[in-house]
């Protein structure tokens with residue numbers, strides 16, 4: 043029978059289906075970071091348990107670490123303690139850890155793929171909701187809580203109930219200036235932040251087949267913001283080309299044989315899904331969020347919504363609250379919203395392709411006088427080095443951006459990079475929740491090119507009309 | 514884990530949709546490495562004024578009548594956003610044992626069960642009625658009987674609810690999930706052998 047990729051991976055990883063219990067799934071790869079793991083390791087210690095397969099687990103430090111120079115210890119004692127706790131736990135349980143000075147360090151969802159640790163057909167978990175990113179490779183990947191982190195460490199398995207599957211087919215061709223970020227924001231704007239609850243979403247269609255791995259990761263990354271359990275994309279030649287020569291590939295087979303194994307995971311042509319939604323890429327324009335949830339989003343040529351025009355009472359109240367928090371005028375054109383800060387980075391848009399896009403826009407320009415701070419934070423140390431090799435850092439610095447070390451940074455503001463109350467920020471990250479980038483901060487989610495253009499203009503502007511300087 | 518069988522408690526209303534885990538517990542409190550001690554920072558940005566200590570009078574659950582509440586009544590997609598288990602820890606440390614909402618975010622829903630807390634999905638109309646009743650009666654309390662899958666109102670009226678049988682058993686018995694899985698350790702070992710993963 044024809045099966046979709048989710049069904050194939052599920053069946054291949056079933057360890058047991060005990061009577062009256064949720065099925066037990068084997069986990070191929072477990073990523074760990076400093077924020078959601080200390081209590082899990084402590085739990086193991088208290089119960090006198092060891093890590094069952096430490097060699098399948100990899101840890102990195104990303105949420106707390108400074109993005110300024112890193113030679114000294116972290117100034118904040120709590121952040122320092124958390125980072126040191128991770129290092130000590132990894133040493134005790136035999137887990138490889140990329141500490142903040144390791145050349146392999148970076149945001150967990152950037153590092154895994156670029157090292158070749160994330161592969162088609164795998165089950166992947168991490169105590170982090172954006173683990174959905176890894177689905178771009180045709181892996182079943184999702185976030186888990188700390189109790190589950192402990193469960194995976196102890197048993198290398200996870201209890202899972204089967205998910206429903208949703209095909210999101212993106213037809214047509216991406217118009218210039220429209221990116222994976224805009225597609226996923228448009229999808230969330232349509233189905234809502236709980237539209238995917240209970241589903242694994244597989245992205246299909248011409249647009250996906252023509253997408254780079256970086257763009258696919260952006261799409262799967264933000265799938266969690268639609269409430270879905272995971273986002274996934276069937277592997278193809280683009281996937282394999284990205285993986286070639288990655289340092290942590292399996293060594294027991296030649297690359298051609300690996301490709302042959304990976305190919306089988308792709309959804310069968312005749313397979314079916316519980317739900318199918320189609321989008322026409324040609325109808326999607328660059329997106330900007332105006333509210334405090336990723337579903338509160340509009341096209342760049344649209345206006346801020348008018349609450350009185352919303353019929354549903356709950357939605358109207360949510361809209362009013364959001365506009366109050368965001369200090370926006372109902373009905374104002376999106377292009378009239380001026381900003382104070384710009385953040386380009388995160389596991390959504392901190393990869394080399396994102397930096398190239400932003401640099402292309404910024405080339406020959408400087409940021410507007412009203413921009414108080416523009417941060418460029420690469421997703422990993424490798425991304426940073428690659429960008430420097432290509433000379434992108436010079437373009438950013440010439441434009442007035444700060445060129446930082448890799449990390450989560452102002453995506454969630456656990457380190458010193460954060461908004462002040464009332465600051466309005468164009469951000470390439472994934473969440474515009476109240477206070478996400480700093481208490482009282484106002485976040486507008488956009489693509490890297492849109493963020494760069496907003497930095498130059500001082501307000502949002504339609505990237506489709508950008509005057510690029512030849513480089 | 515503490516079993517959950519039957520619980521009676523005061524209900525506190527929090528009328529909002531898409532309450533995300535950043536609101537339940539903001540990031541600055543995720544730096545601790547302990548599993549408990551989060552009661553004072555639950556809903557931190559909403560609950561206190563800008564000084565971070567004075568209770569915000571506009572935050573409805575702060576009203577005196579909801580002191581000692583142990584059941585939270587709220588809107589759909591509760592617990593969306595990050596996977597942080599600090600969110601259920603904070604709710605549980607504060608004293609909540611049960612959350613009533615039209616829907617929950619997936620990871621948060623799982624995390625509740627791993628902490629002996631019961632999330633109950635109820636139809637939007639039922640939730641709306643409960644909001645009215647809670648606000649109209651001081652000291653409004655509900656009794657939740659997990660075994661029978663019912664919520665008993667002060668007037669004796671009963672609301673039925675659904676729950677997956679296995680999740681119900683876990684809460685009723687307070688089972689340690691890892692111990693339960695390790696009963697099938699032979700199956701895990703066998704899987705590793707078959708898949709060339711054995712050491």
Ligand code: SF4
Nearest residue numbers: 172388389450453454
């Ligand atoms: S970049 Fe942001 S969303 Fe991604 S892992 Fe870090 S904090 Fe989470």
